[in-house]
Amino acid sequence: MTVNPHIEALPAYNAGLHVSRFEADYGQPPLAKLDSNETLFGTSPLAIEAGQSAVLRASLYPDGSATDLSSALAAHCDVDVDTIVFGNGSEELIYALYGAVLAPGDHVLTVVPGFGLHTLAAKCLQIPVRTVSYKGDWQLPISELTEKLTQKPKILAISSPSNPMGVALSIDELQDLISKIPPETLLLLDEAYFEYNPIATLAALKISGLNWVSLRTFSKAYGLAGARLGYGLCSNSEIRDGIRSITPPFNANSIAQAMAHSALSDKTHLENTIRQTSSARESLSDALREMKFEPAPSKSNAVFFETSENSRAVAEALRDVGILVKPWMEEGFERFLRVSVGRPQENDAFLSAIRKLGLKPGSFSTR
Template identity: 40%
Template sequence: MYYSSTFARCEVQALAAYNAGLSIEAVQQKYAVSRVAKLGSNENPLGISPNALAALTAAAPLAALYPDQSCSLLRTALAHKLAIDEQRLVFGNGSEDLLSIICRVFLDHGDHVVTILPSFGLHIIYPQAAGAQVIGVPMGSDMRIDVQTLMAAVTPRTRLLMFSSPSNPVGSALTGSELQYIIDHLPAHTLLVFDEAYFEYANGEAGYPDALQLLQNSQCHFIVLRTFSKAYALAGLRIGYGITSDPGLAQLIDRLRTPFNVNRCAQAAAVAALADVQHLTQSVTHVRAERQRMETFLRERLGLNPIPSLANFIFFESPLAADSVNQSLLQQGVIIKPWTEAGYCQYLRVSVGSQQDNSHFMQALEHALQR
C-alpha cells in the first residue's frame, strides 16, 4: 500500500509543522467560552489604519484585475522613505514568503544555515526544506544573542546567517556594537538575512541601532526583512518587503517569486498605511505602555522574570510546564503561545494586546499559576 508521504522529498517528510497558533473561533468552539483574548500571534490591537481601510475599500472593485507585479507605487514610496535605490527592494506575500524564496534561491543540499535558539520556526523549517543543515546557537544565560558564539558557528559551508532582531520569540535585540561585530566577522561567502519584522516597535528605543545604515556602510551581502503585518496592522493582507545590499540580489529573488505574489488590495493598503504616521505612532505608544504594565505585573505580582522586550510581545519562564499553563489559559479564553523547542518548554510568549485583553490574560495567568 502506498502512502501519500512517499511522493514527497525526504527533507519535506522530516519537517516539523509550523505552529501558527489557534483562532478565536476554534477556542470558542472547543472550550465553550464567550470571550477570547487572542494574544498568540503578535497582531496590532488597534487594528487597521482608517486611511489604509479607505484605500483597501477603494481597491476592492478592481479585484478582478491582476495586481501590479512590481508593486510600483509602494516601491517608490518605500524607496523614498528609506532613501535607497528602488531596485534594491523585493516584495512578498508576507515576509514569510520572502524567507521561503530566499531559501530556495540561495540554498542547496549540504549548505549550512546558522541561526539563534530559541528561534522563529520558519528560520529553521524553510532551510531544512531546501536540504540545508541548520546550526542553532543558543542565546546566552541573559537571553541575549551571544555574537561571539554565533560567529564562531559560521564555517566555510555557511551560506546564510539568518535571525531576527528584535528576536522572535524573546524580544531582545542586538546593540550597534554587537551588530558591528557580526559585520566585521561575516565572511564574503555568507549572506546575512536580518529579520526586522518588529522594527517599528524597537526603532527609537535606547540602544537599538540603525541596522540598515550600519549594513549599508559595510561590504556585507545582506537582506533586511520587514513587514506590514505587525505595527502597520495588515497581517490579514500578507505583505512584507526586503531591502537587499545590491540590485543583483533582488533580481535573483524576483526570478523565483510568483509574478503576482502581492495582491492589489494589500499594495493599496500598504501605501496608505506607510503614509499614516499618526496611526503608527499610536500603535507603538500603546504597545510600549501596555508592555511595561504587563512586565511589571509578571515581575512584581507573580514573581516571574520576563525578558526585557523591544517588540510587541513578552517572553517569560513559568514555574510550571508551558503546555499545562497554556491549557488553563485556553479554558479561561486566553490564547498565547507556549514554546516547544527543546530547552525552552517552560517558556511562553504573550502578545501585547488591548488593555482589556491584557488584563484578561493577567487575571487568567494568576489563576492558572495558583491552581
C-alpha cells in the first residue's frame, strides 16, 4: 500500500506527552504536566457520577443526535438546536468543516502563531494556506488580514482566546474584523477557551450576515479532555448538515455526552475552575515578568513567552527534571514556550526549574 506523497510529507501534530509515556521513560510521574492545556483543577463531581452511570449502558450505541445535550446547549448558548454539531473533540470538526467547504482553487487564511490544525487540515486536502503574523504588541494584525481578505479566502480561521498565546479579541475588534470579511469567506472562530473570557461573540456573529462557525469544547475549562467532546455552533443548519455529512456516525460517545451534560449544569465547579485558573495564570505571568520575560497577555489557561534558546532544547531540559511544557515549533516562533497553567505547586516547580536553567528572555516584543 502506498500513502499519498502529500500525506507522507505532512508534519506530525505537536502533541503533549502522555503521563504514562513519561512514567515509562523516567520511572516516576512528572512534577508538573503543563504541556497540553488540560485543567489541573479536576472534573466536576457531577460529571464523574454521570459518566459512571453511563458506563453501565456502554453496550448500547449512543444517541447519534445527542438530543439531550443538544437541547441543553441550545438553551445555554441561545442558538437553534439544528445549528449545533458535535465532534470527537473540536479538532474533528475542523477537519470536517474543511472537507465540507473547501474545493480545488480555494485557500485558507489564518494567523501565526496559531493552532496547528487550522493549517494541517487544509494541507491534508492540498488546499493552500496563507498567513499573517502577530507582532510584538500581540494585537490581531487587522490591516494585514484586511489586505489578504481582498483575495477572498474560502475560510478565515482564527482563535480567541488564541492558541498558543491566549490573546483574546474584544467585541470591538471582532466587529471590526467582521466588517472586513467578504461574503464569500466563512469565518471559523475557534473558541476552545471561551469560558475563560466569556464575551458576547455569538451576538456579534449572529448579526454579521456572514457564514460562520464557532468551535467550543468540553476539553478545557470543563475538564473533560479525555472524554473527547467538542461542538460547533453554526450560522445556519446547512453548514451544520455539511459538517455532519463528513463526520462519522456516533462520533460523540454516550459516556462523553452524559459527562458533558452534567458538567454544563455544574456552574459552581466551572466558576471555581475559572477563578483558580485565572488567579494562577496571573501569578505565573507576574513571576515571569519579574524574571524579565514578556509573556503574551493571556486570557486562556496558558502563558506563551520567548526565551533566548531553542524551545525544543529547553523543553527537553525541563523534562529531565520532571517538568512538561510545550515547545512551540512554528516557523519564526521556535524559541517560544507554551506553558499550561497548573496549580500553585506545579507553577512553582516550573518557575524554580527555569531559574536553575538560567534562561534568558528573547527579543520578540521589540520587533
